[in-house]
Amino acid sequence: MSLVLDPAAQDLLFREARTANTFTDEPVTDEQVQAIYDLVKYGPTAFNQTPLRITLVRSAEARERLVAHMAEGNRAKTATAPLVAILSADNEFHEELPTLFPAFPQAKDAFFGERVVRENSAALNAALQAAYFIIGVRAAGLAAGPMTGVDLEGVRKEFLDDDHTPLMVVNIGRPGENASYPRSPRLAYEQVVTTV
Amino acid sequence: MSLVLDPAAQDLLFREARTANTFTDEPVTDEQVQAIYDLVKYGPTAFNQTPLRITLVRSAEARERLVAHMAEGNRAKTATAPLVAILSADNEFHEELPTLFPAFPQAKDAFFGERVVRENSAALNAALQAAYFIIGVRAAGLAAGPMTGVDLEGVRKEFLDDDHTPLMVVNIGRPGENASYPRSPRLAYEQVVTTV
Numbered sequence: 001m002s003l004v005l006d007p008a009a010q011d012l013l014f015r016e017a018r019t020a021n022t023f024t025d026e027p028v029t030d031e032q033v034q035a036i037y038d039l040v041k042y043g044p045t046a047f048n049q050t051p052l053r054i055t056l057v058r059s060a061e062a063r064e065r066l067v068a069h070m071a072e073g074n075r076a077k078t079a080t081a082p083l084v085a086i087l088s089a090d091n092e093f094h095e096e097l098p099t100l101f102p103a104f105p106q107a108k109d110a111f112f113g114e115r116v117v118r119e120n121s122a123a124l125n126a127a128l129q130a131a132y133f134i135i136g137v138r139a140a141g142l143a144a145g146p147m148t149g150v151d152l153e154g155v156r157k158e159f160l161d162d163d164h165t166p167l168m169v170v171n172i173g174r175p176g177e178n179a180s181y182p183r184s185p186r187l188a189y190e191q192v193v194t195t196v
Numbered sequence: 197m198s199l200v201l202d203p204a205a206q207d208l209l210f211r212e213a214r215t216a217n218t219f220t221d222e223p224v225t226d227e228q229v230q231a232i233y234d235l236v237k238y239g240p241t242a243f244n245q246t247p248l249r250i251t252l253v254r255s256a257e258a259r260e261r262l263v264a265h266m267a268e269g270n271r272a273k274t275a276t277a278p279l280v281a282i283l284s285a286d287n288e289f290h291e292e293l294p295t296l297f298p299a300f301p302q303a304k305d306a307f308f309g310e311r312v313v314r315e316n317s318a319a320l321n322a323a324l325q326a327a328y329f330i331i332g333v334r335a336a337g338l339a340a341g342p343m344t345g346v347d348l349e350g351v352r353k354e355f356l357d358d359d360h361t362p363l364m365v366v367n368i369g370r371p372g373e374n375a376s377y378p379r380s381p382r383l384a385y386e387q388v389v390t391t392v
Binding site: 002003004005006008009010012013014015017019029030031032033034035036037038039040041042043044046048050052053054055056057058059062096099100101102103121123124127128129130131132134135138139140141144146148159167168181183184185186187189191192193194195196 | 198199200201202204205206208209210211213215225226227228229230231232233234235236237238239240242244246248249250251252253254255258292295296297298299317319320323324325326327328330331334335336337340342344355363364377379380381382383385387388389390391392
């Protein structure tokens with residue numbers, strides 16, 4: 001066994017954790033979201049750019065507006081999950097770089113002066129942070145239901161602005177009855193890893 | 197404290213883990229990489245598409261070819277790290293979907309028949325898996341040094357093919373002397389999370 005991470009933590013985060021499609025009524029509090037953020041904010045990104053932004057959809061009115069942009073199969077669970085979060089990338093993250101990366105404050109203009117460069121970098125690094133966030137939800141003993149079956153452009157117009165690119169919508173809560181499908185197979189190591 | 201993950205695991209994966217820029221000589225074995233993969237392969241992706249592919253650059257000759265494509269500031273550490281991995285997205289992941297997502301084998305053609313759709317989906321989902329991989333490296337008690345300061349198109353031509361899009365290069369090993377910069381500040385919760 002080559003891992004040093006405690007087996008219970010392995011189970012909590014990866015082996016027994018599952019994407020949930022149903023949830024109990026138990027609320028997910030702002031304190032839980034803050035605890036998740038205060039853990040996963042340390043995950044690495046290029047130049048510490050941390051472009052992920054999180055929109056918690058809590059009001060009934062906002063939830064209804066979001067559900068209208070979900071793919072048919074994602075509507076019921078998004079309507080009833082205790083908490084729903086829109087994860088997006090801030091394409092203007094460079095404004096914070098002099099604070100976020102004090103070792104080289106010039107990075108703001110030297111590397112990220114062009115919008116298309118920022119968009120590409122924000123897309124990759126916000127996706128890394130989305131994965132950290134999903135791990136963080138599991139670290140809080142909750143289940144995540146990440147979804148890309150969403151009219152993302154519709155979500156952008158409804159909830160964000162031109163400077164933010166939505167990546168996915170995540171349902172969050174405690175798993176309900178029949179919350180998950182049977183575990184699907186994974187690729188073998190030899191199908192994924194090659195050596196040169 | 198709203199997290200259920202053991203504090204030692206929180207430290208190992210997020211709070212005390214740091215990106216490493218120097219490494220000891222201790223080798224990173226294939227058994228360690230296999231243990232990392234066997235943990236993080238369970239991280240969620242859309243339709244269980246798991247598009248991440250990993251190229252371990254082990255031979256001196258291959259390492260030299262890779263270093264030539266790194267940005268100046270990334271060359272020395274990439275030349276000397278115990279292990280270097282190229283992480284890429286397989287844009288033809290859909291070929292495996294009937295096996296990977298047996299609940300809906302039609303997804304291969306119904307959702308992923310078009311190459312541009314596959315490329316976008318693979319880019320996002322391989323990035324999620326890259327983050328799971330970084331977490332997995334830390335779960336093995338090792339440090340990761342992910343880098344996007346790379347001529348990725350050059351790396352593609354040198355090591356991959358048109359069906360694979362490189363995302364980043366990751367140095368892996370035990371941290372050496374002065375391995376990390378001081379921890380940079382993170383955005384406050386209120387700067388990242390909004391509620392509607």
